[in-house]
Amino acid sequence: MGVTLDGQDLFEEHQMEIEQGSICRDSIERTTAGLNGVLSIDLGQRGRKIIQRGVLRAKSKPQMTDTINAVSGYMDGNTHTLTTSSGEKFEYLRMDVFKVTNQRTSGGGLCCDYEIVYTRLITNKA
Numbered sequence: 001m002g003v004t005l006d007g008q009d010l011f012e013e014h015q016m017e018i019e020q021g022s023i024c025r026d027s028i029e030r031t032t033a034g035l036n037g038v039l040s041i042d043l044g045q046r047g048r049k050i051i052q053r054g055v056l057r058a059k060s061k062p063q064m065t066d067t068i069n070a071v072s073g074y075m076d077g078n079t080h081t082l083t084t085s086s087g088e089k090f091e092y093l094r095m096d097v098f099k100v101t102n103q104r105t106s107g108g109g110l111c112c113d114y115e116i117v118y119t120r121l122i123t124n125k126a
Helices: 061-072
Strands: 003-005 008-011 017-030 039-058 080-083 089-106 109-120
Touching: 008 039, 008 061, 039 061, 039 089, 061 089, 061 109
Parallel strands: none
Antiparallel strands: 003 008, 003 080, 017 039, 039 109, 080 089, 089 109
């Protein structure tokens, strides 16, 4: 089993890397007339960025377009699950960015580099 997004086998694990960012916090800062300084209200943990980089491969230009469109379809604001072949599971991911670069011919078809930036919305999961 390869790398899947919501059970769909879209990515090759060869040349793929997943980078986990740290958990972010958010706050509101306000100034008030007559007070020296600011009022800072901690809003708690807000999520973490997960970055996936790799190479997409296809046998033809139409097949590459279909693959790119299939991945782009996950930029829908919903949460998704990314699972690696080693069984590592990243749940509650919202896809924020999908970039495709360096399309080129390779072997028996086409390939291109990609980068996906997810936000993991639930922070109490490791």
